[in-house]
Amino acid sequence: MPxxxxxxxxxxxxxxxxxxxxxxxxxxxxxxxxxxxxKGENYxxxxxxxxxxxxxxxxxxxxxEALAAEAADYVYHLLVLLAMxxxxxxxxxxxxxxxx
Numbered sequence: 001m002p003x004x005x006x007x008x009x010x011x012x013x014x015x016x017x018x019x020x021x022x023x024x025x026x027x028x029x030x031x032x033x034x035x036x037x038x039k040g041e042n043y044x045x046x047x048x049x050x051x052x053x054x055x056x057x058x059x060x061x062x063x064x065e066a067l068a069a070e071a072a073d074y075v076y077h078l079l080v081l082l083a084m085x086x087x088x089x090x091x092x093x094x095x096x097x098x099x100x
Contacts, residue, residue: 015079015089022083034080044084048077 021031037043058066
């Protein structure tokens with residue numbers, strides 16, 4: 001895990017980068033490959049399922065470093081799915097806020 005204090009803006013910055021990748025589709029980007037995969041949305045859904053399973057297994061194994069890494073992968077793929085569905089990070093945060 002990082003030694004420095006995480007930035008509260010990190011999630012918004014990541015989502016902005018994902019949206020930029022969606023708009024510009026640079027050739028050398030993993031995110032571009034997710035948006036343009038021949039399976040389309042199903043590929044992202046499969047990746048999200050894989051990452052959910054890996055997150056659960058890391059938690060079950062009581063491995064904090066693996067859990068952080070797998071949870072980060074899960075959140076990344078979830079953000080890709082939200083962008084693919086043309087949802088904003090604000091939509092997600094508003095829903096979370098409504099549940100407080």
